[in-house]
Amino acid sequence: MARFTPAISRLVSELSRLPGIGGKSAQRLAFHLLSLPQDKVDALAEAMVEARRTTILCSACCNLTDQDPCEICTSRSRDRSTVCVVENPRDVAAMERMREYRGLYHVLHGAISPMQGVGPEQVRLKELLARLREDDGITEVILATNPTVEGEATAMYIARLLKPSGIRTTRIAHGLPVGGDLEYADDVTLSRAMEGRREI
């Protein structure tokens, strides 16, 4: 017996290509989808196709948007002198959830990682440099790439590139997460927390 029908096998194989979904979860998901009424499956499929179709990159900040320039870039209530550089659109969502940052963003869509063959040309860095050249109202660039090896390397790389421009370049702080337990902090975080200590 073929274990599944061809259509089911194809669905399982398509689903298992998604990140974080292994063979078993793909099977589970597939059988779940098959147990739904057709119109629910159609709605999910349509939501995917539609979201992909209507979503473009903002020509200014490279964030995902359905209008160009995006809502943040065109907003009159944002501080246009500060640009926060993040790795991906999820990071913008996280920053916005905080509701404290009122500047603009720049989304790199990745981090430089020579190990994985991602060079400066594979992220949206050219766009950032062009933007800084053209808009002399920008006075600070906050590097908010992830506190990972790749994120650090990317931040250092950008900082070095911006040095000659005289634009203030800052890096978000590393330290103990609020609510975290010092006892359970890893060595690197702890050493960064000590390094970044400030007078109170």
Add this chain to the structure above:
Amino acid sequence: MARFTPAISRLVSELSRLPGIGGKSAQRLAFHLLSLPQDKVDALAEAMVEARRTTILCSACCNLTDQDPCEICTSRSRDRSTVCVVENPRDVAAMERMREYRGLYHVLHGAISPMQGVGPEQVRLKELLARLREDDGITEVILATNPTVEGEATAMYIARLLKPSGIRTTRIAHGLPVGGDLEYADDVTLSRAMEGRREI
């Protein structure tokens, strides 16, 4: 700022309805889909719609199929005297992977669970009883529902129903999983393993 565009929000909410996919994973999946080329997203969406459209329940065994009766029910090489009752189509796939069982199946599509409001009418039990009434070539029913409270209850319920029919009704064995460690077995499994001990 609206955190996401309406199309992205809709996609995230559709995805988060899938089993085992919480809010965070739904966001991650959505942004992954948005980073794919349109044709890959279309392919996944089409695979879903297509699998759902072409998949029906076998009128004999209630397993998922694209032909009725299904491949197993029509196969000449299967032993038509034995029916193995399982909770869902994934269980059929697992049994078939083993390549030892040559009988037929019956898929209940669930287990009786009064706690969750699933009564005998909510699973495909009526179909099993009709099948046993009509086909007097069936001499053994193997109850292979899961070794959970619901699976046990379902097995007991079916066994009681079949008692008057004189059909041999068996339950798959419970015990230590092969390759498992006695030391780490839970009490119930261990007690079942002792209970089910056999002469060697």
